[in-house]
Amino acid sequence: ERRHWIEVSGGPGLQYQLLHSGAAGFLPGGEARATARVWFGESLEWTASGSFARMGDAFSRFEAATSLAYVF
Numbered sequence: 001e002r003r004h005w006i007e008v009s010g011g012p013g014l015q016y017q018l019l020h021s022g023a024a025g026f027l028p029g030g031e032a033r034a035t036a037r038v039w040f041g042e043s044l045e046w047t048a049s050g051s052f053a054r055m056g057d058a059f060s061r062f063e064a065a066t067s068l069a070y071v072f
Helices: none
Strands: 004-018 024-040 044-055 059-070
Touching: 004 044
Parallel strands: none
Antiparallel strands: 004 024, 024 044, 044 059
């Protein structure tokens, strides 16, 4: 029986941006994600995840989350 797993994903991105001034263009970027899950015994599960996304100089985001759950 599997007691833990790790998942990693990501990829490139391209966003078209049109500004109020009339300027327009494409912004290159991408996103990366990682998630880990560990089971302690039969019912206790811990999960941690994080992601990072960036589009040119216009947008960046980092998110992280963790949880501990009792599954019944």
